[in-house]
């Protein structure tokens with residue numbers, strides 16, 4: 178049995194963590210957490226961290242003892258410098274909460290790259306965890322919608338760089354902009370995206386802790402994640418009875434299955450493909466042919482098969498990337514955003530326009 182730590186930082190991290198807990202409790206109603214057993218086979222500890230009390234209160238499936246409030250106004254207002262200071266001041270408390278939960282075999286830290294709290298807490302938290310423990314830690318990072326503004330874009334660029342330098346064992350990307358294709362208003366898009374991420378993480382946890390017909394384990398996952406340029410994404414597809422298993426594998430690594438925009442055949446570096454379902458759907462020949470096709474362009478592909486009586490087939494693909502064109506695009510937009518912010522600041526400094534307006538009445542009194 179694996180001991181797994183999942184931390185959700187900031188609003189986005191909290192919500193995805195809550196979606197994971199919802200899924201783990203079988204998606205039952207609000208009070209399910211008090212009555213039902215988690216579906217995890219593993220020992221999973223979840224911790225939600227936030228400076229905004231309201232975000233923590235909003236969580237419906239995460240126990241109160243697992244929600245840590247770090248008092249600082251109502252958030253850090255997308256300011257990563259403030260966030261870093263707040264983390265530093267509260268580091269001992271946060272690390273104590275992790276320590277109290279015991280030993281772990283693997284950890285995940287979930288955050289948006291672009292807000293204030295999650296994006297500034299995550300890099301030093303991972304750094305601290307790596308300093309104190311020797312289990313691998315993976316960051317699950319949500320990229321912003323590109324139209325969310327200059328501050329979010331520059332945060333995303335610096336946050337990802339900081340996470341990469343934190344000693345993290347790998348970064349799993351999910352991109353709001355890419356997943357926007359799911360449609361709907363922002364709130365329902367968030368819910369859909371969060372559920373997609375939750376489903377993939379739970380599948381992964383289940384797979385790492387399962388008896389498999391063909392084995393992939395934590396060691397293989399570590400090897401996959403250490404490949405490429407340190408960034409990865411996850412694909413998933415749930416097939417119906419009539420779908421041939423090879424099409425299910427193809428769909429899992431296609432844009433409709435992935436969390437981040439990439440052509441895995443061009444950009445992939447290593448992969449792990451896990452197929453779960455009733456034996457009657459799992460043609461080993463078909464699976465092997467499709468996996469070989471993938472490995473001929475990706476390099477090494479680990480495959481795992483989990484037989485689950487009566488279940489329709491599901492496919493999970495973890496893919497590390499050698500290059501990521503979409504990430505390069507994000508950084509070039511972010512660089513523009515950084516320049517725009519800098520120029521704006523310089524203009525304000527230079528003109529002191531508003532101050533000039535006020536200075537005109539200096540020394541004067543109102544006359545009535």
Ligand SMILES: Nc1nc2c(ncn2[C@@H]2O[C@H](COP(=O)(O)OP(=O)(O)OP(=O)(O)O)[C@@H](O)[C@H]2O)c(=O)[nH]1
Pocket residue numbers: 186187188189190192193228229251252253254255256288289290291292293294295296319320321322325329353367368370371
């Ligand atoms: N996928 C997804 N993205 C979200 C969600 N909530 C917020 N975001 C994204 O997260 C980014 C903003 O970060 P938040 O997580 O809200 O910020 P925070 O870490 O709480 O930081 P502050 O509020 O600035 O203290 C934006 O890019 C949002 O689009 C969510 O529930 N799901």
